[in-house]
Amino acid sequence: MTVGWVDTVVQGLLLGGLYALFATGLSLIFGVMRIVNLAHGDLSILAAFLAVVAVESLGLHPFAALLLVAPLMAGLGYGLQRLVLNRLLGRGILPPILVTFGLSIIIQNVLLEVFSADSRRLNPGGIETASVAIGGQLAVGWFPLLTLAVAVLVLLGLQGLIGRLAVGRALRATSDDQETAELMGIDNRRLYGLAMALSLGIVAVAGVFLGIRTTFTFASGPDRLLFAFEAVIIGGLGSLWGTLVGGAVLGVAQTVGAKLSPGWGILTGHLVFLAVLLFRPQGLFAKARRIA
Amino acid sequence: MSLLEVRGLSAFYGTFQALFDVSLEAAEGETVAIIGANGAGKSTCLRAIAGVLAVPAAAVRLAGEAVGGRPAHDLVARGVVMVPEGRRIFPSLSVEENLEVGAYRGRPGPWSLPRVYDLFPVLAERRRQPGTNLSGGEQQMLAIGRGLMANPRLLLLDEISLGLAPVVVRGLYRALRTIAGEGTTTLVVDQDVSQVMALARRVYCFRKGSVSLEGPPAELTRDRLSAAYFGV
Numbered sequence: 001m002t003v004g005w006v007d008t009v010v011q012g013l014l015l016g017g018l019y020a021l022f023a024t025g026l027s028l029i030f031g032v033m034r035i036v037n038l039a040h041g042d043l044s045i046l047a048a049f050l051a052v053v054a055v056e057s058l059g060l061h062p063f064a065a066l067l068l069v070a071p072l073m074a075g076l077g078y079g080l081q082r083l084v085l086n087r088l089l090g091r092g093i094l095p096p097i098l099v100t101f102g103l104s105i106i107i108q109n110v111l112l113e114v115f116s117a118d119s120r121r122l123n124p125g126g127i128e129t130a131s132v133a134i135g136g137q138l139a140v141g142w143f144p145l146l147t148l149a150v151a152v153l154v155l156l157g158l159q160g161l162i163g164r165l166a167v168g169r170a171l172r173a174t175s176d177d178q179e180t181a182e183l184m185g186i187d188n189r190r191l192y193g194l195a196m197a198l199s200l201g202i203v204a205v206a207g208v209f210l211g212i213r214t215t216f217t218f219a220s221g222p223d224r225l226l227f228a229f230e231a232v233i234i235g236g237l238g239s240l241w242g243t244l245v246g247g248a249v250l251g252v253a254q255t256v257g258a259k260l261s262p263g264w265g266i267l268t269g270h271l272v273f274l275a276v277l278l279f280r281p282q283g284l285f286a287k288a289r290r291i292a
Numbered sequence: 293m294s295l296l297e298v299r300g301l302s303a304f305y306g307t308f309q310a311l312f313d314v315s316l317e318a319a320e321g322e323t324v325a326i327i328g329a330n331g332a333g334k335s336t337c338l339r340a341i342a343g344v345l346a347v348p349a350a351a352v353r354l355a356g357e358a359v360g361g362r363p364a365h366d367l368v369a370r371g372v373v374m375v376p377e378g379r380r381i382f383p384s385l386s387v388e389e390n391l392e393v394g395a396y397r398g399r400p401g402p403w404s405l406p407r408v409y410d411l412f413p414v415l416a417e418r419r420r421q422p423g424t425n426l427s428g429g430e431q432q433m434l435a436i437g438r439g440l441m442a443n444p445r446l447l448l449l450d451e452i453s454l455g456l457a458p459v460v461v462r463g464l465y466r467a468l469r470t471i472a473g474e475g476t477t478t479l480v481v482d483q484d485v486s487q488v489m490a491l492a493r494r495v496y497c498f499r500k501g502s503v504s505l506e507g508p509p510a511e512l513t514r515d516r517l518s519a520a521y522f523g524v
Contacts, residue, residue, distance in 0.1 A: 176382040182365050184393050
């Protein structure tokens with residue numbers, strides 16, 4: 001009984017690693033540009049399908065495919081920002097929401113057209129089912145552990161970039177005060193392009209790890225966006241490590257809910273999200289260092 | 293040839309015209325001041341020169357080149373740096389990081405972190421603290437230091453003594469003399485007329501969006517100034 005519950009919580013914490021990967025890119029873009037990218041989830045699914053193409057046509061391992069897909073998505077992000085989203089700057093919060101919502105619909109329909117409605121999966125050749133025994137009765141999957149480790153590495157890398165590099169200082173300065181940042185010589189439009197490139201590079205990692213963990217279809221994106229959004233809000237908007245904690249809280253809520261009754265997993269996650277919105281709307285880590 | 297030459301500059305906020313046919317210039321290494329009542333267009337003029345406001349290219353020339361309407365970040369790379377009204381320190385950045393951001397697109401030149409810390413030792417003492425933890429006067433030093441880090445050819449200073457105690461203002465003006473001594477061309481907007489008159493080689497007085505009086509401080513008598521200032 002007790003081991004069963006410990007196992008449930010551990011699985012939830014590890015699931016949080018995946019949610020944190022989805023949430024980080026969303027949080028970064030919101031922190032720097034005050035834009036909620038509603039196509040974030042669909043872009044992760046697009047990355048997963050691109051990985052499928054790389055695996056099937058080039059015979060690559062999914063992790064090797066990621067080395068192709070992540071830079072590709074980063075380039076797509078830069079182009080998307082420079083050619084489309086930068087045109088909406090300074091026109092209020094509604095235009096970016098409408099445009100990214102439209103982009104979400106376009107991506108889903110293109111994926112449906114190209115890849116059909118069949119569900120797909122990325123096969124890494126065994127690691128997704130391998131596990132390590134801890135203390136006799138508890139078994140932890142290697143792949144969820146790897147996911148969490150990658151999430152921590154991504155967050156560490158992002159923290160180093162934002163905290164120490166000149167471009168990171170520029171991101172924080174622009175997030176604080178866009179006009180003054182321009183007066184200091186920072187080209188906000190180029191910087192926003194870089195931030196979107198970074199965000200979509202990270203979301204490509206999330207998409208490929210999702211595709212290894214579970215099956216996905218052209219329509220899997222909006223759920224991913226919702227979980228990422230919930231993780232960001234639970235953790236505290238703009239807090240880098242808050243996204244990991246938010247992801248973990250959401251993951252544990254979902255696995256605990258699913259253990260209580262198989263249909264309750266997602267619902268319990270939503271209820272915890274609503275509880276945070278009601279009782280601590282600034283999130284658990286609102287006072288932590290701002291992301292950008 | 294003048295480093296900065298503004299000719300027939302008009303500027304608008306929407307349909308509201310804030311500047312009418314303003315012309316002014318600053319020679320290389322010169323310190324020039326703009327004075328005038330609130331709403332006279334002083335800050336608007338600086339913002340137009342710094343690239344915040346859209347103006348015709350030919351209205352602003354830098355070393356002979358038409359640069360009006362270029363984006364602010366592009367002008368920084370060309371050596372035009374503005375220290376904005378209200379200091380506008382970045383709250384998520386430490387004192388030192390605020391200074392480092394100033395050097396983001398900067399040019400090579402005499403100013404560096406050690407030189408700025410020499411000029412304002414209090415910033416060195418508090419380098420690790422958030423920039424917005426400083427007092428108003430220290431924040432103004434930080435804002436000026438941040439601008440210097442770009443090694444400007446033309447430094448635009450907007451309302452630097454606003455809300456500061458006289459003793460603090462005197463300290464800031466001592467620093468401005470050091471900066472001018474480095475050969476940096478400086479255009480100062482301030483309401484503290486006595487400090488400005490003691491510092492600048494030439495003074496422009498603005499009234500209702502136009503230049504109402506200009507000349508070296510010695511030629512601007514109290515009567516002529518108050519007439520230009522208030523229109524009486």
